[in-house]
Amino acid sequence: xxxxxxxxxxxxxxxxxxxxxxxxxxxxxxxxxxxSYTIQKxxxxxxxxxxxxxxxxxxxxSPGPFPTVLCPPGHGGGIHQVMNEDGAYHKYPYRxxxxxxxxxxxxxxxxxxxxxxxxxxxGCSFEHEALNLLGSTVIGYRMWELQRALDLLETLPQVDKNxxxxxxxxxxxxxxxxxxxxxxxxxxxxxxxxLTSFKGTFLKEPHCTCGYVPKMARYFEHADLASLxxxxxxxxxxxxxxxxxxxxxxxxxxxxxxTLYRMLGAEEQIALDVFEGGHEFHVxxxxxxxxxWL
Numbered sequence: 001x002x003x004x005x006x007x008x009x010x011x012x013x014x015x016x017x018x019x020x021x022x023x024x025x026x027x028x029x030x031x032x033x034x035x036s037y038t039i040q041k042x043x044x045x046x047x048x049x050x051x052x053x054x055x056x057x058x059x060x061x062s063p064g065p066f067p068t069v070l071c072p073p074g075h076g077g078g079i080h081q082v083m084n085e086d087g088a089y090h091k092y093p094y095r096x097x098x099x100x101x102x103x104x105x106x107x108x109x110x111x112x113x114x115x116x117x118x119x120x121x122x123g124c125s126f127e128h129e130a131l132n133l134l135g136s137t138v139i140g141y142r143m144w145e146l147q148r149a150l151d152l153l154e155t156l157p158q159v160d161k162n163x164x165x166x167x168x169x170x171x172x173x174x175x176x177x178x179x180x181x182x183x184x185x186x187x188x189x190x191x192x193x194x195l196t197s198f199k200g201t202f203l204k205e206p207h208c209t210c211g212y213v214p215k216m217a218r219y220f221e222h223a224d225l226a227s228l229x230x231x232x233x234x235x236x237x238x239x240x241x242x243x244x245x246x247x248x249x250x251x252x253x254x255x256x257x258x259t260l261y262r263m264l265g266a267e268e269q270i271a272l273d274v275f276e277g278g279h280e281f282h283v284x285x286x287x288x289x290x291x292x293w294l
Contacts, residue, residue: 006220007228011182013216014140020047024152029053036061037097046148053113054106054149055083057097058158067163067294068102068153069093070179070186072146074170075124075208078112079105082172088280089169095283096167099291102159106149108142108171110210124210138210143178150185162187165294169193169281173237174211181228188294189229190286192237193279196249197222207244223253230257231266233293235286239277247274269293 011017029041037059043051059066071093073082082089082105093103107114110127120126128138146166154161165188168176173194180189198217201207226234234257238250254272261270271289275282 003228006224007182009219010178010216010225010228011140013137013213013219014143014178014182015136016140016144018135019141019144021148021151024148024155026152027051033060034094034097039097044149044152046145052106052145052149053079054104055079055093057093057103057105059097059100059102061100064102064158065160066100066102066158067165067290068104068159069096069290069294070146070149070153070164070166071096071103071105072142072166072168072172072175072179073105073108073111074168074172075111078114079107080112088278090281090283092167092281092283092286095287096290099287101290101294102153102156104149104153106146108175109138109145124208128209128212132214137213139174139178139213142175143182146175146179147183150183154185161185163294165189165290167192167281167286167290170279171208171210177222177225180232180234181225184232186229186232188233188290190235190237190289191226192281192286193239193242193245195222195226195236195253196238196245197253200246200249201244205244221253223256226253226257227260230260231264231269233269233289235271235273235289237273237275237282237286239275239280239282241276241278244279250274 025045027043031040040056096103153159166176166186167190169192173191180186273285
């Protein structure tokens with residue numbers, strides 16, 4: 001009963017109830033062959049005047065359908081920093097594709113290819129304020145777009161729509177957190193360098209304005225939101241050198257969630273990966289997690 005009521009409240013606070021769902025159009029912009037998988041640059045259309053660019057990686061080792069992982073980017077360079085740059089993401093969608101997963105890397109509004117070139121609009125603050133003025137939120141809008149990405153994936157023949165998961169770093173971890181909490185089509189999740197607490201992050205020191213969802217912390221802490229994922233498999237990741245999302249805060253949330261998962265008879269389906277590193281995606285444990293559960 002709490003789950004039903006709480007999920008409805010989260011969606012209410014995200015303020016996306018007015019956004020439509022409709023049949024999506026998709027264009028393939030280009031395609032490259034990487035041997036065991038292909039990469040397509042695509043664009044899909046969640047609203048009549050809006051196109052979302054994305055990378056779609058599909059294994060070629062068998063006809064499929066394949067388990068599928070949605071890979072939302074964090075702040076910064078958008079889909080290109082996930083796919084093409086050496087750094088915190090360690091190009092993890094490639095690793096998933098090599099292991100036999102379809103991977104979709106979609107661009108968030110206000111970042112990467114969807115960033116306004118005018119320096120006055122850099123970052124998320126304009127979209128945050130504009131969407132608030134229109135009665136919505138940036139996090140809610142991004143989650144709604146990720147739900148449309150799931151709608152798209154369900155139409156693709158190479159995707160096993162009963163085996164879809166989500167894995168992301170930082171803002172991508174935040175979006176994984178909200179999406180898995182609100183949409184049960186996400187069967188397995190990995191939240192990297194985000195799942196700690198509002199008390200230890202957004203209420204302690206400045207973070208990007210997009211994460212300040214009005215009233216969210218009045219009703220929910222990070223662990224409460226993650227409770228909506230249970231008993232579906234959830235991996236939390238935190239780096240020992242991450243100065244913004246701290247190991248002790250992740251440990252406290254993990255301990256609370258472990259109690260819940262144990263009550264549900266699913267203690268093996270929650271994991272905390274504390275690794276020697278900074279604000280980054282820890283690929284190998286995440287990949288093994290999805291191999292095990294998806």
